[in-house]
Amino acid sequence: LNHLGPQTSSVGGIERQFTSAAASSNVKVAVLGAAGGIGQPLALLLKGSPLISELSLYDIVGTEGVGADLSHIDSSPKVSSYTGAEELPEALYGSSLVVIPAGVPRKPGMTRDDLFNINAGIVRDLCVAIAKYCPDAWVAIISNPVNSTVPIAAEVFKKAGTYNPRKLLGVTKLDVLRANTFVAQAIGVPPERMSVPVIGGHAGVTILPLLSQATPRVDVSPETAKALTERIQDAGTEVVKAKAGKGSATLSMAYAAAKFAESCLRALAGEPIVECAYVESHLTDLPFFASRVRLGRNGVEEYLPLGRFNELEAANFEALKGELRGSIKKGVDFVNKT
Numbered sequence: 001l002n003h004l005g006p007q008t009s010s011v012g013g014i015e016r017q018f019t020s021a022a023a024s025s026n027v028k029v030a031v032l033g034a035a036g037g038i039g040q041p042l043a044l045l046l047k048g049s050p051l052i053s054e055l056s057l058y059d060i061v062g063t064e065g066v067g068a069d070l071s072h073i074d075s076s077p078k079v080s081s082y083t084g085a086e087e088l089p090e091a092l093y094g095s096s097l098v099v100i101p102a103g104v105p106r107k108p109g110m111t112r113d114d115l116f117n118i119n120a121g122i123v124r125d126l127c128v129a130i131a132k133y134c135p136d137a138w139v140a141i142i143s144n145p146v147n148s149t150v151p152i153a154a155e156v157f158k159k160a161g162t163y164n165p166r167k168l169l170g171v172t173k174l175d176v177l178r179a180n181t182f183v184a185q186a187i188g189v190p191p192e193r194m195s196v197p198v199i200g201g202h203a204g205v206t207i208l209p210l211l212s213q214a215t216p217r218v219d220v221s222p223e224t225a226k227a228l229t230e231r232i233q234d235a236g237t238e239v240v241k242a243k244a245g246k247g248s249a250t251l252s253m254a255y256a257a258a259k260f261a262e263s264c265l266r267a268l269a270g271e272p273i274v275e276c277a278y279v280e281s282h283l284t285d286l287p288f289f290a291s292r293v294r295l296g297r298n299g300v301e302e303y304l305p306l307g308r309f310n311e312l313e314a315a316n317f318e319a320l321k322g323e324l325r326g327s328i329k330k331g332v333d334f335v336n337k338t
């Protein structure tokens with residue numbers, strides 16, 4: 001993970017250099033669902049970040065063990081563990097960033113939407129607590145179906161009077177990692193050099209990779225572009241099948257979420273950062289849409305234009321609208337009917 005470089009500050013009129021660790025001396029990051037398949041490797045990666053002063057781990061079961069284990073690592077973030085709803089307020093209090101991988105994952109044959117009934121309530125309840133105990137925190141949601149859980153969080157925060165659309169982010173970074181990896185393999189460049197924007201949402205056809213806007217340039221036949229797009233859209237199912245009932249992507253997701261959290265923290269410290277994220281947005285006629293956004297101290301500071309689509313991308317954009325609109329409505333209705 002990249003680390004924040006040195007910065008200057010004026011303290012008592014004296015210009016001083018301070019390192020990232022000093023700059024972030026008061027940054028608490030909470031992981032909700034920290035004992036799970038994603039939560040554990042995510043907490044491990046975050047424990048290595050010099051941008052974090054306190055790593056607050058919360059789950060309904062098993063947090064103590066994960067926390068004790070991580071606390072022996074000789075890196076700066078202080079680890080604290082909280083278990084069960086009565087300890088949630090303390091887990092959240094003072095957090096700058098809350099990352100949520102709480103909830104059940106898919107099993108073979110399930111779509112992300114099949115998770116709705118369980119995960120919608122989990123995300124709603126966690127967001128009620130966030131609104132009370134750390135209303136100014138950035139909130140990054142991993143729990144699926146992301147297309148619905150982000151609108152759920154927005155509705156909860158609206159009801160509580162704490163909603164800031166610039167600080168509520170659905171994590172779609174794994175789609176970007178997958179796109180970078182598969183496209184880089186296809187055109188024969190190192191994956192670290194590849195950058196493919198992925199827009200839309202985070203489920204099946206709502207995942208829209210923009211190969212025509214990738215760097216380096218992707219010069220493949222329309223058939224190859226179509227096959228790559230479909231592989232990116234179905235990549236989560238590849239992992240669900242391979243794990244054969246033992247869950248969905250956890251390690252690659254944890255890596256993606258740690259990178260994303262790092263970007264949020266660097267932005268909070270004043271560095272302009274561009275990431276793809278699923279956010280409330282006016283770029284299309286859909287109320288929530290994943291696109292490239294520029295993050296800064298205040299959250300999303302700019303929604304980057306979608307750019308020009310090629311024929312395949314234009315058709316895929318039209319094809320995703322119905323499903324994404326339905327998933328958003330389902331999330332909004334869930335909060336307003338319960």
Ligand code: NAI
Nearest residue numbers: 033035036037038059060101102103104105142143144174
């Ligand atoms: P998991 O079942 O291994 O872990 C989930 C954890 O959440 C468990 O430790 C569980 O005790 C905890 N939990 C359940 N209810 C909770 C509550 N009310 N408060 C706090 N913690 C609670 O699942 P895994 O594999 O870690 O996946 C988590 C979620 O992430 C799933 O919804 C999955 O679909 C989603 N996911 C999202 C991806 C994305 O790209 N956004 C990619 C992969 C998974």
